[in-house]
Amino acid sequence: MLASGVAFAGPKVLAVRAWPGKAYTRITIESDAELKFFVTTLANPDRAVIDLSDVAADAAFQQALSTLRNDTGVLTRARIGQFRPDLARLVLELNARAETAAFVLPPVGQYKHRLVIDLTPRDADDPIAAFLAKIIEREAQLERAEEEARGKTPIAPPALATPSAANAPIAAGKTAPTPEAAKPPVAAPPSRVTSGKKPVPAVKPFVVVLDPGHGGEDPGAIGPAGTYEKDVVLAIAHKTRLLLEQDKRIVVFMTREEDVFIPLADRVKKARGVNADVFVSIHADAFTRPDAAGSSVYALSERGATSAAARWIADKENQSDLIGGVRLAGRDPALAKMILEMSQSITNADSLKLARGMIAEIQPVNQLHKKNVEQAGFAVLRSPDVPSILIETAFISNPVEEKRLASASHQLKLARAIRGGIRRFLLAQPVRS
């Protein structure tokens, strides 16, 4: 029997954190030794029950739990009790049915042992499906706008005459011209033909994927004044999206819109799932020396990093999965490699073009750390068929740049530059004939 007041020899709970999101809510229990756990779910009302072996439901655990706020996504309340002398029972009260997954992570970076509990609401919106619906809506808008423009302006202005295609159906006067045939070729937006993709209708909007780095449990780099990389890059991405979507031919998908952790492979999967034309990952750099400064733009290299610094940065950004915590590490590396080799080389050329244009746009806004495109093996850039770059906007480890990164006006300047770099690339795509 365990007398009250006697200290447990088992793991000590150090902190409990919650990361609520639209997609899922993550609860992290940090402890000084690995937690042994067992999960069950109950309905009416919906609950997730986590039994923790050799853990004391003591004041420290209660205190850690009390830091959870009540407006945390699917989680409404968390309570802990000593179910048996050797078993603490954590009950998570939910406001909806949710899939519950739990796993442990070994110590990494600033974190000790962690038990991660992911609660995914059964009726959670699929962000990709919602985005694809948005693209269809935008296509319809563009189509309507084009039809309207055709109604108001002469169908084939003499200066732009391409008689055979544009005039023939009109001259026949019997059937309405198809949108394709009636379209003056010069007025058509450039096609999205990249890297062997099939040509798509000219009214199809460009799809830009913005990828704010890190999030949730993974703060990214932390500035000397305490600014988190994950927060500034999210703010810059939101601003970039607003600016880009002023052009109705562009729709923007963000790999995360909130403070939530998304594994690197899922970011790539999302970009491919929405059939992206470009993928731009946004980060802030950190270095041990506080005077390191300036922006850098990276493209993927499978052959090796162009510099030791590039390799160092890539290793650091690739660590995100270890820090943020990925549930299933097992993926198929052989298959991934094969797909990569099939189409990577074409995309690499496009990625380099995108990166060079981006450097030209960023240069007037922020000094450059590297004047040339750097190449390294970033996991997040591994879409074989999507031109992809990673921008290190500035050094958050530099006190001057940290301050600038945190200011809304400088974020907006960077967002304008990123928009400029993306548009420069998209609008330079060959015009479909």
Ligand SMILES: [Zn+2]
């Ligand atoms: Zn980063």
